[in-house]
Amino acid sequence: MTLRDEIRRRYMAQPLVRRTHVVSSVALVTINLAGALIVFGLIAFVIPLPVEIQNSWLTANLLLILALTIPTLIYGFACMLLLNRPVLRWVRARRAPTDAEKLWLLAIPRWTLVYHAIGWLLAVGIFAGFNGARYTTDVALIIAQVVALAGVSASALAYLVSERLLRGFASVALRTGVPERMRVQTVVTRTMFAWGLGTAAPVAGLVLVGNRLLTDDTGAEVRPVARTIVILAAIAFFVGGVMIVLAARATSDPVRQLRLALAQVERGDLGATLPVYDATEIGLLQSGFNEMAEGLRERERMRDLFDRHVGGDVARAALRGGVxxxxxxxxxxxxxxxxxxxxxxxxxxxxxxxxxxxxxxxxxxxxxxxxxxxxxxxxxxxxxxxxxxxxxxxxxxxxxxxxxxxxxxxxxxxxxxxxxxxxxxxxxxxxxxxxxxxxxxxxxxxxxxxxxxxxxxxxxxxxxxxxxxxxxxxxxxxxxxxxxxxxxxxxxxxxxxxxxxxxxxxxxxxx
Structure with missing residues (x-):
């Protein structure tokens, strides 16, 4: 057995709730570490700076990233533990969640976005201060802007990933009904997150490059500028397309399930139900369809009981003319x-x-x-x-x-x-x-x-x-x-x- 197989075997042997916590924590921490490395690569090789990039600068910032790895891991796992603990409590107890626990579950993606944004704001201050002290204010400002853009993308991606990972728990929790005080996110919000992740950040990078060239009195070489524009445009084209597709799928999948369920009801099969897992208006549609189907089943049971008590002709006459x-x-x-x-x-x-x-x-x-x-x-x-x-x-x-x-x-x-x-x-x-x-x-x-x-x-x-x-x-x-x-x-x-x-x-x- 290979090491990979052994790791997979031990992972699958863990309880479901523990596996879910591990997956969500690792996924979100990975997003942040990947964002940090992307920031380093953009600053080092793509976006022109008002100073000559030297090996000492690269080494110093890389060491800073490595030094922040352990605190980032601790912060990420602590945040996910804080967010997931109320969910894991009712899952471990194998009971239906209360309305308050349902509301907390649906709010986890939003809180995930907030915690990521806080972490990246701290990163903006740390990297800007570190490079401002070693170089100039212009360098610190550019680095702060790049880190902030990466933070926007990472936070948006964390929101989408968290929402996706919690879909199974949401379908179980909302099976017993949608809480009355549910704060509904819009499909527009989800789409804007995808746009901010895949398109707005790379385009904002192009704006930074253009602003840098406009304020650069020493002039800039054509080749580095062209390389920067091509890379950022490719990122906007590819990543933007992928994220828009993912956001569209997040909307189209439940809509397709709703369409199939409606067709099932039209054929006379009133046993159709939908899993409720979406925290946007689509989740209300899913819940509303289930309530409608239950109402139709109850009406059919009442009609059948009515028919058995008074006969079909009498029942139809009463339904047409009232009592x-x-x-x-x-x-x-x-x-x-x-x-x-x-x-x-x-x-x-x-x-x-x-x-x-x-x-x-x-x-x-x-x-x-x-x-x-x-x-x-x-x-x-x-x-x-x-x-x-x-x-x-x-x-x-x-x-x-x-x-x-x-x-x-x-x-x-x-x-x-x-x-x-x-x-x-x-x-x-x-x-x-x-x-x-x-x-x-x-x-x-x-x-x-x-x-x-x-x-x-x-x-x-x-x-x-x-x-x-x-x-x-x-x-x-x-x-x-x-x-x-x-x-x-x-x-x-x-x-x-x-x-x-x-x-x-x-x-x-x-x-």
């Missing part, structure tokens, strides 16, 4: 299915078995009713009330409701013989609407057809097919009427007049 208490007279059909011997069923079986059987019974009822254009108005213990033609009209209502009753009777006897049920069918004018109060209401149907269907379900228990319908429905049922036969009129419980009934042709009166 209005009261009712109206409408023509509709009623199917009432009532379990026979539910008391015995409850006493002879375990409660869990009873619930399972009733659930299976209701499952078959719902399947058949929906297949024939009806909807379930309510479950009443061991009975179900289904409605046709209300609130929306149904073509060939009589044929649909009779076909549903016939199929339901056959399926219950075939698939669930241990839960016999009587099925009654009736139709006519009834009142349909919302009853209750504004805070708690129910859409229901009230009228003689409802009572009649319930009573006919009791009569149905006397026939093998256990399905009985008001015979009047056959007159408008078309071909469906051929599956039914008339029986003698009966007087159902609680009704004064006899009702003409019909049963499915396969059924006969019991002895």
């Amino acid at each position: 209005q208490l009261g009712g109206e007279a409408r023509y509709g059909g009623i199917l009432f299915a009532d379990v026979i011997g539910s008391t015995a069923l409850a006493t002879e079986r375990e409660p869990a078995d009873v619930v399972a059987l009733l659930n299976r019974f209701f499952e078959i009822v719902i399947d058949v009713v929906h297949a024939h254009g009806g909807w379930i108005n309510k479950f009443e213990g061991d009975a179900a009330l289904a409605v046709w033609g209300i609130p929306l009209p149904v073509d060939d209502l009589e044929a649909h409701i009779l076909a549903a009753a016939r199929e339901l009777g056959a399926r219950l006897q075939e698939e669930l013989p241990e839960v016999p049920a009587g099925i009654g069918v009736a139709a006519g004018e009834m009142v349909a609407g919302n009853v209750g109060v504004a805070e708690r209401y129910e859409y229901t149907v009230i009228g003689d057809p409802v009572t009649e269907a319930s009573r006919l379900s009791e009569v149905a228990k006397k026939f093998p097919g256990r399905v009985v319908a008001n015979a009047v429905l056959l007159d408008a049922a078309g071909d469906e009427a051929t599956h039914w036969e008339h029986k003698n009129a009966v007087r159902a419980r609680g009704r004064q007049a006899e009702t003409a009934i019909a049963v499915t042709r396969a059924s006969e009166d019991l002895p």
